Amino acid sequence: MLLEIDFNSDEALYIQLRNRIILGIATEELREGDTLPSVRTLAENIGINMHTVNKAYAVLREEGFLTLDRHRGAVIALDLDKLRALREMDEMLRVIIARAICKRISREEIHRLIDEIMDDFGG
Amino acid sequence: MLLEIDFNSDEALYIQLRNRIILGIATEELREGDTLPSVRTLAENIGINMHTVNKAYAVLREEGFLTLDRHRGAVIALDLDKLRALREMDEMLRVIIARAICKRISREEIHRLIDEIMDDFGG
DNA sequence: GTTTTGTTATATGATAAATATAACATACTG
DNA sequence: CAGTATGTTATATTTATCATATAACAAAAC
Numbered sequence: 001m002l003l004e005i006d007f008n009s010d011e012a013l014y015i016q017l018r019n020r021i022i023l024g025i026a027t028e029e030l031r032e033g034d035t036l037p038s039v040r041t042l043a044e045n046i047g048i049n050m051h052t053v054n055k056a057y058a059v060l061r062e063e064g065f066l067t068l069d070r071h072r073g074a075v076i077a078l079d080l081d082k083l084r085a086l087r088e089m090d091e092m093l094r095v096i097i098a099r100a101i102c103k104r105i106s107r108e109e110i111h112r113l114i115d116e117i118m119d120d121f122g123g
Numbered sequence: 124m125l126l127e128i129d130f131n132s133d134e135a136l137y138i139q140l141r142n143r144i145i146l147g148i149a150t151e152e153l154r155e156g157d158t159l160p161s162v163r164t165l166a167e168n169i170g171i172n173m174h175t176v177n178k179a180y181a182v183l184r185e186e187g188f189l190t191l192d193r194h195r196g197a198v199i200a201l202d203l204d205k206l207r208a209l210r211e212m213d214e215m216l217r218v219i220i221a222r223a224i225c226k227r228i229s230r231e232e233i234h235r236l237i238d239e240i241m242d243d244f245g246g
Numbered sequence: 247g248t249t250t251t252g253t254t255a256t257a258t259g260a261t262a263a264a265t266a267t268a269a270c271a272t273a274c275t276g
Numbered sequence: 277c278a279g280t281a282t283g284t285t286a287t288a289t290t291t292a293t294c295a296t297a298t299a300a301c302a303a304a305a306c
Contacts, residue, residue: 023218040250048296
């Protein structure tokens with residue numbers, strides 16, 4: 001999988017990297033058991049520091065997207081704690097939906113947008 | 124409206140403040156034409172610096188949630204550029220939905236969560 | 247034994263966030 | 277008119293975060 005970074009973005013590099021990998025899992029470019037490049041290899045490929053990749057991996061582990069073994073490396077492994085996932089999703093959605101309500105975006109429009117995005121992911 | 128801040132949060136103070144105000148508008152605690160406290164008053168009430176409040180107000184103006192007049196102060200005024208709002212919403216939703224897919228949260232569960240949150244807002 | 251892995255430690259420069267003082271222009275208040 | 281309160285701008289300082297750099301460690305693989 002190709003992992004790119006936008007150096008002009010206002011998003012932190014390790015956050016961009018984390019999101020790219022999550023998007024990769026969602027689109028099934030990355031599957032359970034797949035291994036990611038080592039922190040040093042990926043850092044060199046992208047052209048960033050090893051610790052930045054390490055931080056992205058550490059966050060992904062903490063959030064339940066992969067496991068990190070000393071010699072197998074970074075392996076996609078999904079922790080399906082749905083209660084936790086739903087709780088986190090609720091928190092993230094709340095502000096977004098509040099914005100939508102302010103802008104007079106209807107419930108139907110939101111549902112439609114969700115469907116469009118889900119279709120893009122090949123669901 | 125009561126505007127509180129969590130000093131232990133990892134979110135920037137001005138972002139927290141911005142989100143609180145957006146939530147206030149969505150729940151109709153704040154309505155079109157209502158005025159917010161002056162930057163100095165609110166800063167003192169919360170216990171933060173004037174410029175932090177000023178930044179939150181400036182962001183809210185830029186995002187189309189209020190206008191800032193020299194003597195009326197900060198007034199709730201919604202810019203209903205729905206195209207822009209939908210575009211921004213799409214971008215914010217994409218990563219969230221990718222996370223949901225990874226966690227095996229179904230399309231129906233997402234729609235249900237949206238409805239729950241919308242109901243909370245009194246829609 | 248050498249290599250590769252994630253991991254930790256420490257230091258440094260760069261950028262952003264928050265604070266502190268000060269001043270300005272404008273409109274309301276008395 | 278003087279005084280007050282408003283957002284706004286400017287400048288400086290401190291603090292926190294991000295990214296980098298170098299180094300070292302422990303454990304499994306070869």
